[in-house]
Amino acid sequence: MNPFTYHRATNPSDAIADHNRVNGAKFIGGGTNLIDLMKENVEHPSRLVDLNHVGLREVSDREGVLKIGALVTNNEAAYHPLIEKDFPLLSEAILAGASPQLRNMATCGGNLLQRTRCYYFYDTATACNKREPGSGCDALKGYNRIHAVLGASDKCIATHPSDMCVALAALDTTILAEGTKGVRKIAFADFHRLPGDTPEKDTNLAEDEMITGLELRARFSRQFKYLKVRDRSSYAFALVSAAVGLESENGVIKKAAVAMGGVAHKPWRDFEAEKTLHGEKPSEEVFKKFATSFFKGAAGYGHNDFKIELGQRTLVRALSEAAAKGVWL
Amino acid sequence: MSSVQININGEVKDLEVEPWTTLLDALRDKLALTGTKKGCDHGQCGACTVLADGKRINSCLTLAVMHDGAKLQTIEGLADGDDLHPVQRAFIKHDAFQCGYCTPGQICSAVGLIKEGKAKTDEEIRELMSGNLCRCGAYPNIVAALKEVMNK
Numbered sequence: 132m133n134p135f136t137y138h139r140a141t142n143p144s145d146a147i148a149d150h151n152r153v154n155g156a157k158f159i160g161g162g163t164n165l166i167d168l169m170k171e172n173v174e175h176p177s178r179l180v181d182l183n184h185v186g187l188r189e190v191s192d193r194e195g196v197l198k199i200g201a202l203v204t205n206n207e208a209a210y211h212p213l214i215e216k217d218f219p220l221l222s223e224a225i226l227a228g229a230s231p232q233l234r235n236m237a238t239c240g241g242n243l244l245q246r247t248r249c250y251y252f253y254d255t256a257t258a259c260n261k262r263e264p265g266s267g268c269d270a271l272k273g274y275n276r277i278h279a280v281l282g283a284s285d286k287c288i289a290t291h292p293s294d295m296c297v298a299l300a301a302l303d304t305t306i307l308a309e310g311t312k313g314v315r316k317i318a319f320a321d322f323h324r325l326p327g328d329t330p331e332k333d334t335n336l337a338e339d340e341m342i343t344g345l346e347l348r349a350r351f352s353r354q355f356k357y358l359k360v361r362d363r364s365s366y367a368f369a370l371v372s373a374a375v376g377l378e379s380e381n382g383v384i385k386k387a388a389v390a391m392g393g394v395a396h397k398p399w400r401d402f403e404a405e406k407t408l409h410g411e412k413p414s415e416e417v418f419k420k421f422a423t424s425f426f427k428g429a430a431g432y433g434h435n436d437f438k439i440e441l442g443q444r445t446l447v448r449a450l451s452e453a454a455a456k457g458v459w460l
Numbered sequence: 461m462s463s464v465q466i467n468i469n470g471e472v473k474d475l476e477v478e479p480w481t482t483l484l485d486a487l488r489d490k491l492a493l494t495g496t497k498k499g500c501d502h503g504q505c506g507a508c509t510v511l512a513d514g515k516r517i518n519s520c521l522t523l524a525v526m527h528d529g530a531k532l533q534t535i536e537g538l539a540d541g542d543d544l545h546p547v548q549r550a551f552i553k554h555d556a557f558q559c560g561y562c563t564p565g566q567i568c569s570a571v572g573l574i575k576e577g578k579a580k581t582d583e584e585i586r587e588l589m590s591g592n593l594c595r596c597g598a599y600p601n602i603v604a605a606l607k608e609v610m611n612k
Contacts, residue, residue: 137462137479137525163521166482167502179479181526206515210578230591231576232569233503235515236522365590 132166133175143185143309143343151311151339153178158341160202160238163229164245172255173246173262187240187343190214197347201240201307205295206231208239218347220355220376224298227359230366240342243296243306243322246333247289247396248368249278260286261330276434277370280442281426282395287330288432291323291397292368298357300390300398301374302349310340323397330396349388351376354457358449359392360441369393371442373449377413379457384408389425389450394442401425413454415447422446464528468493469537477524484508486524487534495535495564499593506592509565509572510534516572518591535564538571546612547571550605558596566592570606582607 136153140146150156155177159165168174187200192213199208208214209225229237251257251269258267270278270288278288304319323334336342354377361367372392378385387408391399404424411417422443429439461476468491475490484501487493487510496519499507503521510519511533538545547570550556557563569592579585585603594602 132480135479137523139525139528159523159526162523162526163503163518166521166523169480170501179523183526210576230503230506231573231588232506232509232516232518232591233521235572236517365587 132169133172135176136178137181138178139181139183140185143187143341146180146182146185147309147311147339147341150178150180150341156180158182160241161204161233161236162241163233163237164241168246168253171253173253182238182240182341192217195348199239199345199347201238201342201344203239205229205234205237205239205242208295209234217350217352218302220351220357220374221295221298221302221347223355223357224294224372224374227357227369227372228294239295239345242293243299243342244334244336245291245293245296248292249289250274252289261289261326261333264329264331271432274434275432277368277393278432278435279395280429280431280435280438281399282325282397283430283432284326284328284330286328287326287396289326289330289396290393291333291395292392293398294357294359294369294372294392296323297372297390297392297398298374299345299347300400301376301388302347302351303388305346306342307344307346308336308340309343310337312339314343316346319398320400326396333396349376351378351388354379354453356449356453356456358445358452360445371438371445373442373445374398375446375449375453377450377453377457379413379454383410383412384454387450389421389446391425391442391446394429394438399425413450413457415451418447418450419443421450462525462528464524466524466527466529467531469533475524479523479525481524482520483510483522483524483527483532484519487519490524493534493536496568497561497564499562499565504593505562505565506569507562507565509568509592511568511572514572514575516569533568533571535568538567545571546609547574547605550608551602554601554605554608555598556601556605557594557598562592562594562596566594566602570602570609573606574610579606579610585610 157176187202257269306317359372376388497507499505
């Protein structure tokens with residue numbers, strides 16, 4: 132690791148001010164991704180501003196809004212009684228990721244800021260526009276089995292690695308951010324970016340801002356499914372994953388929220404395709420049609436071509452399993 | 461250098477560390493607590509698992525300075541004198557290791573798992589021990605050791 136200075140912040144304002152004072156400073160929460168990348172010489176902050184003592188550790192459910200503080204750990208969130216009971220899709224997604232040790236360290240704010248697990252991003256001997264803008268992308272013609280099939284660009288075909296974020300996308304989460312200019316709310320769909328010509332920018336969070344919390348309203352406490360497909364049965368990143376929430380009325384789908392992980396630079400949603408499910412009776416045929424439409428415009432890069440078929444089958448199974456939890460009269 | 465005070469296995473230790481010293485390196489190199497093992501050094505193998513304020517973590521992916529004021533337990537702190545911790549006894553009884561390199565991490569992780577109280581079935585034990593790899597493949601015996609302690 133490169134040398135850096137360290138500051139233990141005592142509250143969010145102290146953290147933001149200190150972070151803003153030093154060029155190249157970074158916030159650290161759990162550090163499970165950042166320290167790893169620092170060891171690989173991919174990240175080299177000049178200063179770390181430790182957020183672990185600024186508070187922001189509460190989970191509350193008031194007036195229909197679940198609020199999760201940014202410093203709540205992944206395990207604390209997954210096993211929190213309010214979340215287990217009313218937001219089981221979120222619990223299921225969090226527990227599908229990483230290991231218990233990592234989930235005890237990793238924070239809910241930090242989870243959103245995870246960087247890609249693209250091998251070329253990690254390997255400083257290769258070209259990567261995300262790590263070094265303008266250097267090229269060795270994944271395009273390389274071993275790109277884990278890479279994106281939707282929304283990619285000729286500059287970057289990396290995927291976002293989070294499981295938690297796939298559920299947060301389906302649950303229409305709002306992100307609370309605070310910076311030197313004050314606080315603001317960001318809709319989940321507007322938070323992560325597609326690579327385009329600037330893959331070095333993962334999110335729309337400003338340089339001076341930190342995440343302070345998450346707000347969730349959609350619950351899908353009955354008909355839900357997080358389905359993760361990976362190379363081994365545990366402790367591996369998703370090849371593809373699906374987060375599904377359904378609401379039904381009079382035997383038909385009233386509301387459907389579907390997000391996919393492992394297929395794009397951000398958790399992928401297709402709001403237009405979701406609308407076609409509304410008013411339909413759940414059936415394999417309906418779900419297959421939806422899956423086809425979800426993957427329209429998908430393109431493989433050789434080693435990851437299989438994800439287009441796998442992704443569609445994953446959607447159909449996740450939707451069917453979520454639907455099976457309901458009563459369709 | 462930063463001054464850090466950590467309660468390790470019931471003893472308060474003062475140490476001077478560079479900000480970039482991982483907790484794992486501080487334990488092994490500054491405090492000579494070499495029971496905690498460095499495996500992959502990237503949070504993928506679990507050999508470095510310790511208990512921080514009762515919760516299992518990977519000591520390789522956290523900095524010593526971040527633990528100023530914390531209470532840590534390592535493999536050296538589990539036994540009560542010559543009296544082994546129940547999980548240590550169960551590992552011996554069930555032959556839950558071969559080369560032993562992953563064992564301190566496995567045992568600390570198991571202590572954390574039992575305290576969390578979420579695993580009930582064999583399948584759940586396997587899932588919630590998935591952060592600890594064993595290249596010798598002692599997994600079935602590790603599950604048996606955990607089950608014995610959990611059922612007591």
